[in-house]
Amino acid sequence: MNIFKRGTRVLPKYKPTSFELxxxxxxxxxxxxxxxxxxxxxxxxxxxxxxxxxxxxDNKKQSFYVLPMFPYPSGNLHMGHxxxxxxxxxxxxxxxxxxxxxxxxxxxxxxxxxxxxxxxEHNIPPHIWTKSNIKTMKDQLMQLxxxxxxxxxxxxCDPQYYKWTQYIFLKxxxxxxxxxxxxxxxxxxxxxxxxADEQVDENGCSWRSGAKVEKKTLTQWYxxxxxxxxxxYDGLNSENxxxxxxxxxxQKHWIGECNxxxxxxxxxxxxxxxxxxxxxxxxxxxxxxxxxxxxxxNVLLQEFTSSEINDLVCYNPITDKKINIYVTDSVNYPxxxxxxxxxxxxxxxxxxxxxxxxxxxxxxVDSIDINTENEKAIAIAQNKxxxxxxxxxxxxxxxxxxxxxxGTPIPIIHCPQCGIVPVPYEDLPVLLPINDSSDFKRxxxxxxxxxxxxxxxxxxxxxxxESDTMDTFVDSSWYYYxxxxxxxxxxxxxxxxxxxxxxxxxxIGGKEHAVLHLYYARFMSxxxxxxGMTTMPEPFKKLLVQGLIMGQSYKVKSSxxxxxxxxxxxxxxxxxxxxTGEPILVQWEKMSKSKYNGENPQRLLTxxxxxxxxxxxxxxxxxxxxRKWSDATLPGALNWQxxxxxxxxxxxxxxxxxxxxxGNGVLSKxxxxxxxxxxNSRNYIIATATYHxxxxxxxxxxxxxxxxxxxxxxxxxxxxVIANSKEYELALASLIIxxxxxxxxxxxxxxxxxxxxxxxxxxxxxxxxxxxNVLKQKWPIVDQNYPLSFQCKVDGADRCxxxxxxxxxxxxxxxxxxxxxxxxKAVVNRVKRGILKTKYELYPNCRAILHIYTNRDxxxxxxKEEKICRSQA
Numbered sequence: 052m053n054i055f056k057r058g059t060r061v062l063p064k065y066k067p068t069s070f071e072l073x074x075x076x077x078x079x080x081x082x083x084x085x086x087x088x089x090x091x092x093x094x095x096x097x098x099x100x101x102x103x104x105x106x107x108x109d110n111k112k113q114s115f116y117v118l119p120m121f122p123y124p125s126g127n128l129h130m131g132h133x134x135x136x137x138x139x140x141x142x143x144x145x146x147x148x149x150x151x152x153x154x155x156x157x158x159x160x161x162x163x164x165x166x167x168x169x170x171x172e173h174n175i176p177p178h179i180w181t182k183s184n185i186k187t188m189k190d191q192l193m194q195l196x197x198x199x200x201x202x203x204x205x206x207x208c209d210p211q212y213y214k215w216t217q218y219i220f221l222k223x224x225x226x227x228x229x230x231x232x233x234x235x236x237x238x239x240x241x242x243x244x245x246x247a248d249e250q251v252d253e254n255g256c257s258w259r260s261g262a263k264v265e266k267k268t269l270t271q272w273y274x275x276x277x278x279x280x281x282x283x284y285d286g287l288n289s290e291n292x293x294x295x296x297x298x299x300x301x302q303k304h305w306i307g308e309c310n311x312x313x314x315x316x317x318x319x320x321x322x323x324x325x326x327x328x329x330x331x332x333x334x335x336x337x338x339x340x341x342x343x344x345x346x347x348x349n350v351l352l353q354e355f356t357s358s359e360i361n362d363l364v365c366y367n368p369i370t371d372k373k374i375n376i377y378v379t380d381s382v383n384y385p386x387x388x389x390x391x392x393x394x395x396x397x398x399x400x401x402x403x404x405x406x407x408x409x410x411x412x413x414x415x416v417d418s419i420d421i422n423t424e425n426e427k428a429i430a431i432a433q434n435k436x437x438x439x440x441x442x443x444x445x446x447x448x449x450x451x452x453x454x455x456x457x458g459t460p461i462p463i464i465h466c467p468q469c470g471i472v473p474v475p476y477e478d479l480p481v482l483l484p485i486n487d488s489s490d491f492k493r494x495x496x497x498x499x500x501x502x503x504x505x506x507x508x509x510x511x512x513x514x515x516x517e518s519d520t521m522d523t524f525v526d527s528s529w530y531y532y533x534x535x536x537x538x539x540x541x542x543x544x545x546x547x548x549x550x551x552x553x554x555x556x557x558x559i560g561g562k563e564h565a566v567l568h569l570y571y572a573r574f575m576s577x578x579x580x581x582x583g584m585t586t587m588p589e590p591f592k593k594l595l596v597q598g599l600i601m602g603q604s605y606k607v608k609s610s611x612x613x614x615x616x617x618x619x620x621x622x623x624x625x626x627x628x629x630x631t632g633e634p635i636l637v638q639w640e641k642m643s644k645s646k647y648n649g650e651n652p653q654r655l656l657t658x659x660x661x662x663x664x665x666x667x668x669x670x671x672x673x674x675x676x677x678r679k680w681s682d683a684t685l686p687g688a689l690n691w692q693x694x695x696x697x698x699x700x701x702x703x704x705x706x707x708x709x710x711x712x713x714g715n716g717v718l719s720k721x722x723x724x725x726x727x728x729x730x731n732s733r734n735y736i737i738a739t740a741t742y743h744x745x746x747x748x749x750x751x752x753x754x755x756x757x758x759x760x761x762x763x764x765x766x767x768x769x770x771x772v773i774a775n776s777k778e779y780e781l782a783l784a785s786l787i788i789x790x791x792x793x794x795x796x797x798x799x800x801x802x803x804x805x806x807x808x809x810x811x812x813x814x815x816x817x818x819x820x821x822x823x824n825v826l827k828q829k830w831p832i833v834d835q836n837y838p839l840s841f842q843c844k845v846d847g848a849d850r851c852x853x854x855x856x857x858x859x860x861x862x863x864x865x866x867x868x869x870x871x872x873x874x875x876k877a878v879v880n881r882v883k884r885g886i887l888k889t890k891y892e893l894y895p896n897c898r899a900i901l902h903i904y905t906n907r908d909x910x911x912x913x914x915k916e917e918k919i920c921r922s923q924a
Contacts, residue, residue: 077803077807078800078803078804078807079093079094079097079800080804080807081093082696082699082700082703082804083700085693086692086693086696086697088658088659088660091659091660091662091663091692091796091797092660094660094662094796094797094799094800095196095660095661095662095796095797097796097800098795098796098799098800099196099796101799101824101826102196102198102795102796102799102826103193103196103197103198104198105144105147105198105795105826105827106147106153106155106198106200110152111152112150112151112152113150113151113152113551114151114152114153114154114551114552114556115143115146115151115152115153115154115556115557116154116535116552116553116555116556116557117139117142117143117146117153117154117155117555117556117557117559118139118154118155118156118531118534118555118557118558118559119135119136119138119139119157119559119560120135120527120558120559120560120561120564120568121157121158121159121160121527121530122159122160122188123159123160123161123163123165123166124159124160124161124166124181124184124185124188125165125184125188126183126184126187126188127187127188127191127653128188128191128192128195128652129600129642129649129652130600130642130649130650130652130668130680131561131599131600131642132188132652133195133652133664133665133668134597134600134668134669134674134678135559135560135561135597136157136192136195136197137195137197137665137668137669138559138595138597138669138674138748138750139155139197139557139559140155140196140197140198140199140665140792141665141669141744141750141792141793142557142559142595142744142748142792143155143198143792144198144791144792144795144826145744145745145792145830147826148788148791148792148826148828148829148830149745149829149830150829154200154203154534154535154552155198155199155200156199156200156203156204156205156534156537157192157197157199157200157201157203157204158203158204158205158206158207158530158534159181159185159204159205159206159207159208160207160523160526160527160530161181161185161206161207161208161209162207162208162213162457162458162459162520162523162526163457163458163523164242164244164453164455164457166180166181166184166457167455167456167457168242170457176485177456177457177485178208178483178485181206181208181457185206191652191653194656194661195652195656195661195664195665196661196662196665196795196796198795200534203534203535203537204537205530205533205534205537207459207523207526207527207530208457210480210482211480211540212526212533213459213460213480213526214479214480215533215542215543216459216521216525216526216529217459217460217461217462217474217479217480217481218476218479218543219529219543219575219579220461220462220521220525221462221473221474221476221479222578222582223274223578224463224473225473226578226582227275227436228274228275228278228578229272229273229274229275230272230273230275230326231270231271231272231273231471232270232271232273232326233268233269233270233271233350233351233354234268234269234271234273234350234450235266235267235268235350236266236267236268236269236271236450237250237251237264237265237266238264238265238266238267238269239257239260239262239264239265240262240263240265241257241260241261241262242257242260242262242455243454243495244453244454244455245269245271245450245452245453245454246258246264247450247522247567251264268350268353269452271450271451271452271519272450272451272452272461272463272517272519272521273448273449273450273451274448274449274451274525274574275448275449276446276448276449276570276571276574277313277440277442277446277447277448278440278442279440279574279577279578280306280307280309280440280441280442280443280446281309281440281441281442282577282588283302283306283570283573283574283577284303284306284307284308284309286573286577286588286589287299287302287303289589291554291589291592292589292591292592292593292594293592293593293594294593294594294595294748295594296596296675298562298565298569298594298596301565301566302565302566302569302570302573305446305566305567305570306443306446306570307442307443307444307445307446308443309441309442309443310332310441310443311330311331311332311333311334311385311441311442311443311444312330312331312334312337312428312429312432312438312439312440312441312442313328313329313330313438313439313440313442314328314329314331314337314367314368314369314432314437314438314439315327315328315329315368315437315438316328316329316343316365316366316367316368316374317365317366317368318351318363318364318365318366318376319366320354320355325351325354327343327351327365327390328390328438329343329390329392330385330388330390330442330444331385331391331392332385332444333394333398333421333425334424334425334426334428334429334432334439335394335397335419335421335424335425335427335428336392336393336394336397336398336428337367337369337370337392337428337432338369338370338424338427338428338431339394339396339397339416339419339424340367340374340392340393340394341374341375341393341394341395341396341405341410341412341413342374342375342376342377342392342393342405342410342412343365343374343375343376343377343390343391343392343393344376344377344378344379344382344384344390344391344393344404344408345363345376345377345378345379345389345390345391346378346379346380346382346384346389346390347378347379347380348380348389349389349390352378360378363375363376363378364376368432368435368437369428369431369432369435369437375410377408377410379408381407381408382404385444386444386445387443387444387445387446387447388444393405395410395412395413396412396413396415396416397415397416397419397421449522449524449571449574450522451521451522451524451525452519452520452521452522453519453520453521453522454495454497454518454519455495455520456483456495456496456520457483457520458520458521458522458523459520459521459525459526460481460482460483460496460516460517460520460521461517461519461520461521462474462479462480462481462517463516463517464505464507464508464514464515464516464517465514465515465516465517466507466509466510466512466514467512467513467514468507468509468510468512469507469509469510469512469514472507472508472509472514474508475508478508481516483496484496484499484501484502495518496516496518496519496520497518502516503515503516503518504516524567524568524571525571527568527571527572528568528571528572528574528575529543529572529575529576529579531553531555531558531572531590531591532544532549532553532576532579532585532590535548535549535552535553536548543584544584546583546584546585546586549585549586550586553585553586553587553590554587554589554590554591554592555590555591555592556592556593557592557593557594557595557748558590558591558592558593558594558595559595559596559597559674560596560597561596561597561599562596562597562598562599565594565596569591569594572590572591573589573590573591575590576588576589576590577589595674595675595748596674596675597674597675598672598674598675598676598677598678599641599642599677599678600641600642600650600677600678600680601639601640601641601642601648601677601678601679601680602639602640602641602642602643602646602648602649602650602680603616603637603638603639603648603679603681604637604638604639604640604646604647604648605618605619605626605635605636605637605647605648606635606636606638606646607628607633607634607635607636608633608634608635608636609633609634613645613646613647614628614635614647615647616647618630619635639679642680650680652664655667659685659689660796661796662692662793662794662795662796662797663688663689663692663794665793665794666688666691666692666754666793666794667684667685667688669750669751669754669793670684670687670688670751670754670755671684671687671751672751673749673750673751673752674748674749674750674751691758691761692794692797694761694765695761695786695790695797695801696801697765698761698764698765698783699783699801699804699805701770701773702773702779702780702783702804702805702808703804703807703808705770705771705773705774706773706774706808706809707808707809708770708774722771722772722776725768725769725772725776725778726772726776726777726778728763729763729764729776729778729779729781729782730778730834731837732759732760732763732782733760733778733781733782733785734833734834734837736756736757736759736760736785736786736789737785737789737831737832737833738833738837738839738840738896738897738898739752739753739756739897740753740756740757740789741830741832741896741897742894742897742898743756744789744792745894745897746894746897750793753789754793757786757789757790760782760785760786761786763782764779764782764783764786780805781816781819783805784802784805784816784819784831785831787801787802787805787825788802788818788819788825788828788829788830788831789830789831791825791826791828795825795826798825799824799825799826801825802824802825802828803824806821816831817829818830818831818832832896833857833896833897834857835856835857835858836856836857836858837856837857838854838855838856838857839854839855839856839857839860839896839897839898839899840852840853840854840898840899841853841854841855841860841863841868841871841898841899841900841901842898842899842900842901843872843875843878843900843901843903844900844901844902844903845878845881845882845903845904845905846881846903846904846905846907847902850875850877850878850881851872851875851877851878853871853875855899857896860893860899861893861895861896863893863899864891865889865891865901868891868893868899868901869889869891869901869903872901872903878903881903881905882903882905884905884906884907885905885906886903886904886905886906887904887905887906888903888904889901889902889903889904890902890904
């Protein structure tokens with residue numbers, strides 16, 4: 052069918068000049084072949100250099116800092132790595148197309164027990180083992196085409212990095228936030244190191260070695276994170292945090308409600324002084340308290356004889372008086388605490404306690420204004436720098452000591468004369484003795500006498516270095532700032548380099564790190580801000596937490612033993628172990644070598660190429676949702692790429708065919724209808740894909756929209772339209788540009804084909820530069836006369852949707868939005884009880900949403916539903 056009127060001029064065939072061929076590094080011109088893995092690999096090799104080096108160096112542009120959590124260099128990528136970095140790369144490339152100066156760095160969380168154990172197992176020094184793994188993983192990341200700022204690469208085991216971790220530790224020490232104390236710890240008898248509570252499973256076993264964890268009393272180094280608890284808790288209510296969702300609740304649960312304060316009491320042990328950290332929800336008791344009750348399990352009691360315990364007293368810094376201590380297990384201690392301050396003269400329950408313990412107490416004091424006395428106690432404590440900060444009873448300080456070799460040395464010297472002495476700043480870094488390769492199997496620094504022995508910086512006498520290394524969470528608690536000034540040899544980073552780049556615009560990582568790592572990183576940022584080193588306390592603006600990659604596992608029901616898939620067969624509707632016939636339990640679990648349910652990214656790269664691998668990992672399932680990995684998802688992605696290839700092949704064929712190409716003749720009604728359909732589809736897809744790329748990061752939804760535009764381009768479009776329609780060309784160009792953040796190599800080839808087509812650039816567009824590669828294009832925006840969605844939700848339910856042209860919608864304010872919607876009957880009928888609150892969300896060139904909350908009489912169930920609606924809104 053020819054839907055052009057006859058007699059139109061035939062366009063001459065287009066031949067790109069040699070200059071043009073060189074300029075855009077032209078297409079491989081394999082369009083006459085069916086798309087295969089071999090062709091995709093050729094494409095990826097052809098475009099790899101451009102794809103890997105597509106960073107904007109224009110610092111005058113507005114910056115966008117997208118940061119995926121940096122990996123531990125285990126030696127090989129797993130599917131979790133592929134997912135998180137595919138997400139970050141897609142977002143970074145999207146921002147590049149939107150004209151941003153994108154910061155997308157990568158580095159290595161290189162210290163830690165796994166590397167040390169693996170090095171010992173393979174008889175290779177840990178620094179060599181780690182360096183080798185980094186090289187392997189870096190090659191794999193580049194093979195996947197991830198566009199990182201490799202010039203900003205850092206490694207936590209590099210002395211030029213951990214020098215500044217030590218510097219920050221000394222700042223904490225100077226401010227009384229790093230201290231040494233005795234405490235009960237989790238001890239791994241196999242790895243011979245302290246474990247955090249989170250590194251012990253529900254059965255009381257180590258998460259690394261599997262050994263039953265023991266309880267030990269050791270003197271350890273702590274960081275007083277509890278001093279910032281209230282600030283960190285309240286900071287979670289900031290409107291500047293985007294997309295944190297349930298992570299806010301996880302953080303709040305970890306910190307706990309800050310409903311009490313801590314005061315440091317002192318107790319003398321001969322020539323030593325120890326600190327008792329006493330928590331109370333009633334600060335006035337630190338003024339009127341008469342005695343302390345202490346549990347017999349308290350660690351400090353192990354340092355006293357029985358007779359000494361009976362005469363224990365300590366110093367109350369609030370009253371400057373001594374206070375008696377009584378050992379008892381009959382007190383209902385606050386959760387997470389084993390010391391209680393009692394005030395019988397004010398609190399009736401404390402009076403009963405004193406009687407039960409046969410403790411004589413003062414007469415009842417005159418009635419006091421508890422609120423006033425609470426404030427007074429807090430003020431005294433803060434003025435004397437002995438506490439007074441709000442914290443929950445359960446939150447503990449950060450235990451950072453690790454009794455291993457492969458970690459950041461703690462920059463402290465122990466002198467018999469001077470006590471604990473910080474290493475002078477000018478002597479940093481305190482280097483690990485990695486050159487003593489013959490000694491690397493002696494896993495702790497405490498055994499390296501030549502390294503331990505040193506001179507005291509104060510008295511020049513013989514002294515010893517601290518032999519504990521830091522928890523690796525310390526290294527990763529500030530790395531996001533170092534990326535912005537990675538080669539600074541004067542400071543950890545220059546505050547000026549942070550301006551406009553922080554907080555991190557989008558921070559991406561696994562949900563398993565959304566409690567501890569995120570808590571420690573937020574604490575460190577708040578501390579650095581208090582030192583005037585940063586521009587604001589919160590380190591991360593938008594948080595994108597990706598779900599786990601799940602694999603199908605097979606487990607013998609009777610024994611719980613995991614089997615590889617090849618040892619399992621399906622008999623009818625049941626699964627059995629081959630050979631034995633034992634029933635098998637089939638389930639989806641986190642990918643693990645021990646469960647034989649992992650997927651090797653290298654297999655996917657070899658069989659399908661990196662673009663297909665990236666597409667597979669991002670399609671179908673939103674980033675925050677756990678993904679059940681199966682080869683069953685392969686056909687959809689492979690077929691879409693094949694259809695895109697065929698679309699470009701057909702476009703080139705029809706553009707070259709003189710029987711279907713026409714000039715500027717009068718167009719038929721059918722042609723106009725198809726042009727209108729293409730115009731609507733293109734604008735709708737641009738609006739929705741942009742919304743999900745830019746605002747929700749629901750990349751899978753954006754991909755599905757792009758697939759639907761492919762369907763439009765291939766759904767019974769006559770050859771004459773393909774050959775002559777400006778709208779077809781513009782829709783195809785838009786599709787390729789919007790897909791390029793996901794499959795950059797493949798789209799580079801599609802674009803090279805598009806720009807080499809005869810009669811290209813029929814249509815002028817503000818976002819297309821026909822002389823540039825697809826990676827240098829501008830992200831398409833909707834035509835300003837296209838009607839976009841303006842939606843109104845009342846108490847969380849959809850009530851009205853209007854269509855307003857983009858140019859008009861972009862200018863609507865919150866006040867105007869309310870006025871417009873209150874003219875709509877569907878809205879007016881729902882707000883008769885009055886409006887409690889409104890929230891207007893404008894997503895320029897995408898959509899707008901007005902939320903209205905009313906003064907309804909709510910039942911308990913309705914209140915719960917409203918809370919859910921508001922959280923979703």
